[in-house]
Amino acid sequence: xxxxxxxxxxxxxxxxxxxxxxxxxxxxxxxxxxxxxxxxxxxxxxxxxxxxxxxxxxxxxxxxxxxxxxxxxxxxxxxxxxxxxxxxxxxxxxxxxxxxxxxxxxxxxxxxxxxxxxxxxxxxxxxxxxxxxxxxxxxxxxxxxxxxxxxxxxxxxxxxxxxxxxxxxxxxxxxxxxxxxxxxxxxxxxxxxxxxxxxxxxxxxxxxxxxxxxxxxxxxxxxxxxxxxxxxxxxxxxxxxxxxxxxxxxxxxxxxxxxxxxxxxxxxxxxxxxxxxxxxxxxxxxxx
Amino acid sequence: xxxxxxxxxxxxxxxxxxxxxxxxxxxxxxxxxxxxxxxxxxxxxxxxxxxxxxxxxxxxxxxxxxxxxxxxxxxxxxxxxxxxxxxxxxxxxxxxxxxxxxxxxxxxxxxxxxxxxxxxxxxxxxxxxxxxxxxxxxxxxxxxxxxxxxxxxxxxxxxxxxxxxxxxxxxxxxxxxxxxxxxxxxxxxxxxxxxxxxxxxxxxxxxxxxxxxxxxxxxxxxxxxxxxxxxxxxxxxxxxxxxxxxxxxxxxxxxxxxxxxxxxxxxxxxxxxxxxxxxxxxxxxxxxxxxxxxxxxxxxxxxxxxxxxxxxxxxxxxxxxxxxxxxxxxxxxxxxxxxxxxxxxxxxxxxxxxxxxxxxxxxxxxxxxxxxxxxxxxxxxxxxxxxxxxxxxxxxxxxxxxxxxxxxxxxxxxxxxxxxxxxxxxxxxxxxxxxxxxxxxxxxxxxxxxxxxxxxxxxxxxxxxxxxxxxxxxxxxxxxxxxx
Numbered sequence: 001x002x003x004x005x006x007x008x009x010x011x012x013x014x015x016x017x018x019x020x021x022x023x024x025x026x027x028x029x030x031x032x033x034x035x036x037x038x039x040x041x042x043x044x045x046x047x048x049x050x051x052x053x054x055x056x057x058x059x060x061x062x063x064x065x066x067x068x069x070x071x072x073x074x075x076x077x078x079x080x081x082x083x084x085x086x087x088x089x090x091x092x093x094x095x096x097x098x099x100x101x102x103x104x105x106x107x108x109x110x111x112x113x114x115x116x117x118x119x120x121x122x123x124x125x126x127x128x129x130x131x132x133x134x135x136x137x138x139x140x141x142x143x144x145x146x147x148x149x150x151x152x153x154x155x156x157x158x159x160x161x162x163x164x165x166x167x168x169x170x171x172x173x174x175x176x177x178x179x180x181x182x183x184x185x186x187x188x189x190x191x192x193x194x195x196x197x198x199x200x201x202x203x204x205x206x207x208x209x210x211x212x213x214x215x216x217x218x219x220x221x222x223x224x225x226x227x228x229x230x231x232x233x234x235x236x237x238x239x240x241x242x243x244x245x246x247x248x249x250x251x252x253x254x255x256x257x258x259x260x261x262x263x264x265x266x267x268x269x270x271x272x273x274x275x276x277x278x279x280x281x282x283x284x285x286x287x288x
Numbered sequence: 289x290x291x292x293x294x295x296x297x298x299x300x301x302x303x304x305x306x307x308x309x310x311x312x313x314x315x316x317x318x319x320x321x322x323x324x325x326x327x328x329x330x331x332x333x334x335x336x337x338x339x340x341x342x343x344x345x346x347x348x349x350x351x352x353x354x355x356x357x358x359x360x361x362x363x364x365x366x367x368x369x370x371x372x373x374x375x376x377x378x379x380x381x382x383x384x385x386x387x388x389x390x391x392x393x394x395x396x397x398x399x400x401x402x403x404x405x406x407x408x409x410x411x412x413x414x415x416x417x418x419x420x421x422x423x424x425x426x427x428x429x430x431x432x433x434x435x436x437x438x439x440x441x442x443x444x445x446x447x448x449x450x451x452x453x454x455x456x457x458x459x460x461x462x463x464x465x466x467x468x469x470x471x472x473x474x475x476x477x478x479x480x481x482x483x484x485x486x487x488x489x490x491x492x493x494x495x496x497x498x499x500x501x502x503x504x505x506x507x508x509x510x511x512x513x514x515x516x517x518x519x520x521x522x523x524x525x526x527x528x529x530x531x532x533x534x535x536x537x538x539x540x541x542x543x544x545x546x547x548x549x550x551x552x553x554x555x556x557x558x559x560x561x562x563x564x565x566x567x568x569x570x571x572x573x574x575x576x577x578x579x580x581x582x583x584x585x586x587x588x589x590x591x592x593x594x595x596x597x598x599x600x601x602x603x604x605x606x607x608x609x610x611x612x613x614x615x616x617x618x619x620x621x622x623x624x625x626x627x628x629x630x631x632x633x634x635x636x637x638x639x640x641x642x643x644x645x646x647x648x649x650x651x652x653x654x655x656x657x658x659x660x661x662x663x664x665x666x667x668x669x670x671x672x673x674x675x676x677x678x679x680x681x682x683x684x685x686x687x688x689x690x691x692x693x694x695x696x697x698x699x700x701x702x703x704x705x706x707x708x709x710x711x712x713x714x715x716x717x718x719x720x721x722x723x724x725x726x727x728x729x730x731x732x733x734x735x736x737x738x739x740x741x742x743x744x745x746x747x748x749x750x751x752x753x754x755x756x757x758x759x760x761x762x763x764x765x766x767x768x769x770x771x772x
């Protein structure tokens with residue numbers, strides 16, 4: 001573990017300051033109905049409304065390239081909601097409103113000119129519960145490339161699928177049964193299949209919402225190893241309930257509490273010398 | 289009959305209170321010591337009082353007429369039976385006479401003693417009974433009278449015995465259960481078993497009814513096939529029944545009409561219903577959904593005869609005037625197309641409602657997964673949701689198909705009653721169900737092939753829809769295994 005952290009440290013230093021995504025003053029409201037209006041006015045308006053749930057309150061986060069950023073915090077603190085802000089998955093929830101500014105490589109992703117569908121191809125997502133489509137393993141991985149027309153012919157597609165499966169460290173287990181249904185794999189394999197599926201569209205950022213919460217320790221170890229591996233190409237954001245996991249895999253950690261971002265900084269610092277008393281209480285197990 | 293049932297129920301109620309009381313008393317008034325709640329002890333006693341008594345009563349009521357009929361028929365000379373045609377006919381005479389005499393006694397035509405000593409030689413029984421409003425078909429023969437008298441006498445005795453035995457059983461059950469009631473009796477478990485028994489009985493009855501329906505159809509169909517060659521029925525291309533004999537009863541034209549009309553109905557219902565379901569499940573906001581879904585389901589509540597009227601007075605003439613006549617395809621307002629379209633409209637809510645439920649059952653995580661990969665909504669529906677829901681949707685379509693095959697009223701009013709083998713969809717045709725009704729309504733002789741063919745048609749139809757339903761069930765079951 002110590003080695004890993006040291007290694008992370010050096011890697012992170014090499015990649016430092018290459019900003020991938022930036023969030024400034026992000027608020028998220030649930031139950032906002034079909035309300036529209038100017039962003040600034042609406043945020044104040046919604047915050048005052050008792051019937052609206054104010055899930056995220058003015059969060060600022062910087063996500064660096066080729067870095068694993070972990071979001072930790074107790075249940076219901078808004079870390080998953082914030083993760084879904086980053087690829088506009090909240091758009092699919094009725095009555096959800098996001099205000100503030102989120103940029104991907106300097107471009108505002110909530111700008112009306114941005115197509116959320118295109119955005120999600122660049123910001124891939126892996127979910128808490130493995131959710132392979134009821135298709136073959138091959139078709140699961142080929143799904144993204146097919147929709148986005150990333151391959152020019154069959155051989156090319158097969159190549160993308162193989163590369164993605166290799167990158168997700170599952171190729172050796174499934175290479176002989178690519179036609180078997182993805183739902184027939186074990187939980188850990190399913191989750192790695194889902195990671196392969198997300199990687200297949202060559203995203204720039206990979207969002208992972210508690211990817212190990214339904215896995216056993218062995219599968220968790222495999223996925224964690226994989227996350228560390230993925231860092232060489234992507235910027236990874238991971239939501240986790242396990243503080244050990246955050247400490248193991250991430251270089252940056254953000255601690256959320258009751259919809260507020262309490263503390264954001266280097267993982268080492270958060271876990272060894274937190275500046276906020278709430279962070280300290282949480283990581284030592286007193287609140288949560 | 290009614291009085292004896294009332295008595296049993298009253299005894300059961302009494303047992304309930306006695307059992308409850310005894311249980312509480314055995315616990316010294318503290319219900320917490322009891323193994324079960326007091327109400328279970330009461331129910332336990334009531335059950336033991338009512339259930340055996342009612343079961344015996346039921347069996348008795350079935351067996352008694354059989355035994356009496358067996359004894360009464362012995363009094364009729366052999367030639368009397370052959371003369372009347374069959375045993376059943378004689379027995380129905382005997383029964384009618386016995387009932388008539390009973391009614392006569394009730395209405396004061398003669399006293400009970402006179403009734404017992406009636407004689408065909410001295411009394412014109414038919415005239416006397418006619419005076420009190422009981423009509424007999426023929427003059428009473430001595431043998432029939434004797435049989436009727438014996439059956440009256442036997443049923444009197446049997447009724448008395450029945451009352452004694454059934455009530456005795458109820459009282460015995462009550463006493464036994466009451467005596468056994470104490471604080472350690474596991475009354476709750478007994479009641480649980482009784483409920484299990486009730487549930488099993490209900491499901492068995494449902495299955496037995498199906499078996500009974502099939503058997504009665506098979507029986508009558510077997511009679512039909514003794515009178516009519518099965519090759520001619522299954523492969524005959526002509527449907528020309530005539531009650532003077534020499535009918536041609538070929539299944540093919542009717543089956544063709546059924547399949548043709550059902551096919552058109554499904555061509556209308558499946559796309560519209562499925563697209564409506566997709567809109568409802570995937571695109572519509574909650575408010576639209578809460579209004580539109582019940583509106584679509586109103587269609588399912590319209591009686592089919594009303595759809596038939598719609599076909600007859602609106603769709604039929606419309607199709608004839610604007611499509612069939614200009615295209616030179618016919619001048620009939622009854623047509624396969626009319627019935628098919630209207631039936632399709634009827635089936636829309638079937639397809640949409642079932643498909644909607646099935647699409648909603650597809651886990652949200654699959655949609656999230658697809659959106660998370662940058663798929664649009666329609667790509668997600670087409671490539672993830674529909675394939676996942678497909679087995680269930682096929683099941684829904686097959687259920688709609690078996691509904692279409694069994695439909696009668698819309699066909700009668702929309703497509704007419706002429707059996708015809710034709711490809712022209714603007715021509716009148718008819719279906720199996722319509723012909724079943726046609727062959728059995730009016731003055732029919734139930735021993736002629738022209739009437740019995742209805743049962744063979746019914747059996748064929750049943751076999752077809754059964755196969756479709758089984759197919760649908762198999763597919764739906766396969767679908768259920770998918771996300772476990």
